[in-house]
Amino acid sequence: MPFSKDTIAALATPQGTAAIALLRVSGPQTTALARDIFGSVPPPRLAQHADYRDQSGRLVDDVLFTFFAGPNSYTGEDTLEISCHGNPFIAQKILEDLLARGCRSAEAGEFTKRAFLNGRLDLSQAEAVMDLIHARSERALAAANQQLRGALGQRMNRLISLTVECLATIEAYIDFPEEDLPAENREQLRSKVGELAEGTARLLATSRYGELLRSGIKTVILGEPNAGKSSLLNQLVGRERALVSAEPGTTRDYIEEPISVGPHLLRLIDTAGLNPAPGALERRGMDKAIEQAAAADLFLWVIDRTRPLPALPDTLLARMTPQNTVVVLNKLDLPGGDAFSLPKPFPVVQVSALLGAGMEALQTAIVHRAESFRSEVGEEIIAVNARHAAALESAKLCLGSVSEKLRRNSAIELIASDLRGVLDAFGQIAGRVDNERVLDQLFASFCIGK
Numbered sequence: 001m002p003f004s005k006d007t008i009a010a011l012a013t014p015q016g017t018a019a020i021a022l023l024r025v026s027g028p029q030t031t032a033l034a035r036d037i038f039g040s041v042p043p044p045r046l047a048q049h050a051d052y053r054d055q056s057g058r059l060v061d062d063v064l065f066t067f068f069a070g071p072n073s074y075t076g077e078d079t080l081e082i083s084c085h086g087n088p089f090i091a092q093k094i095l096e097d098l099l100a101r102g103c104r105s106a107e108a109g110e111f112t113k114r115a116f117l118n119g120r121l122d123l124s125q126a127e128a129v130m131d132l133i134h135a136r137s138e139r140a141l142a143a144a145n146q147q148l149r150g151a152l153g154q155r156m157n158r159l160i161s162l163t164v165e166c167l168a169t170i171e172a173y174i175d176f177p178e179e180d181l182p183a184e185n186r187e188q189l190r191s192k193v194g195e196l197a198e199g200t201a202r203l204l205a206t207s208r209y210g211e212l213l214r215s216g217i218k219t220v221i222l223g224e225p226n227a228g229k230s231s232l233l234n235q236l237v238g239r240e241r242a243l244v245s246a247e248p249g250t251t252r253d254y255i256e257e258p259i260s261v262g263p264h265l266l267r268l269i270d271t272a273g274l275n276p277a278p279g280a281l282e283r284r285g286m287d288k289a290i291e292q293a294a295a296a297d298l299f300l301w302v303i304d305r306t307r308p309l310p311a312l313p314d315t316l317l318a319r320m321t322p323q324n325t326v327v328v329l330n331k332l333d334l335p336g337g338d339a340f341s342l343p344k345p346f347p348v349v350q351v352s353a354l355l356g357a358g359m360e361a362l363q364t365a366i367v368h369r370a371e372s373f374r375s376e377v378g379e380e381i382i383a384v385n386a387r388h389a390a391a392l393e394s395a396k397l398c399l400g401s402v403s404e405k406l407r408r409n410s411a412i413e414l415i416a417s418d419l420r421g422v423l424d425a426f427g428q429i430a431g432r433v434d435n436e437r438v439l440d441q442l443f444a445s446f447c448i449g450k
Helices: 030-038 088-100 110-117 122-134 136-150 152-174 185-202 209-214 231-238 280-294 314-319 357-372 385-407 412-430 434-441
Strands: 008-011 020-026 046-051 059-070 080-086 217-224 253-261 266-269 298-304 325-330 348-350
Touching: 008 088, 008 110, 020 088, 020 110, 020 209, 030 059, 030 080, 030 348, 059 088, 080 088, 110 122, 110 434, 122 136, 122 152, 122 412, 136 152, 136 209, 136 266, 152 217, 152 325, 185 385, 209 385, 217 231, 217 280, 231 253, 231 266, 231 298, 231 314, 231 325, 231 357, 253 357, 253 412, 266 357, 298 357, 348 357, 385 412
Parallel strands: 217 266, 217 298, 298 325, 325 348
Antiparallel strands: 008 020, 020 080, 046 059, 059 080, 253 266
């Protein structure tokens, strides 16, 4: 069912001077509009060169235009794409002319919203479009591409089909109450519910990895004053992001910088030194360091190998594990020993943050730790977002209730009610959503022209 009778238009490339700008048109008047502007409508998907003249006949630019016939277009409607020179004035003049010819300005995400409502994408694929636009690492890009190609949607469809099978079995019993449900059918139902619970749990387990892909792995650099934390930050960032001095305690506040390490995005955070006897200002910096560490995904514990092993606050050490921590023994360029026992079997890398020695080994260790955050769901990289996770949590609760009611041999009508709750939760991910406000909120985060 078409989303709207309006024909919409928007600039699909960012504002600013560039070689090319692209404008999009979609809706029922697209074919007539193309014929009116260019004199004819070319075969679908065949780019043509032409002059663009406004309604008064004035030449605006020479352009390339491509017509896409619905339903075989991005939106499922007749669509026109116009490529002009990337002068913002030219692009704006063409957009103004399209609006004067009867188009309406597209809302944020409206092209993709139409693609969803016209059945060209399921809801998880529509959300993947935004993930693809904002991906800042190889892993995030791979996950977005696989979701756009239907990896999550296919898994949801299998779970939905299995849920429908369970409901069909139960509702047949409800419709024919004189027929008792055979015991073996109850066992088969338990098996299918267990399969549903396992599939739901596996997808739900990817939510943390999804958050890391979208926002970056929060990586906190910590250690005692003058251990070389800021020098390490500068080496990893590739420029002098933090001031470095021989005077201890120069970092009083935390510094955050996004960097790519291998296929991963890290939010690298340099913190104030953990001084066992801090002054008042240092204490405030340490409090902020501990606050950042409380929400860290990954720790780089920088230790001056020429000095005795420093102590860490117990609350901080309790959060650090061999799976989320790399010990960085710094000052490899200076004489001195590193013969001390770490409190846990942390992986250790020796570096000279001053000279850059050991950085490749450190990056390898970071990538290894980052890879361990991934939850396996077959061969695809699936990483559900917060909205998916909320729906899966709801399905998980309903499935737990189904299992308990099956165990207690509860009334079959009560079990059916819970399974409908599971189906509704799965439908929120796959796209069986009737609430227009939900869709408006979801697509509002998209850019205009997409």
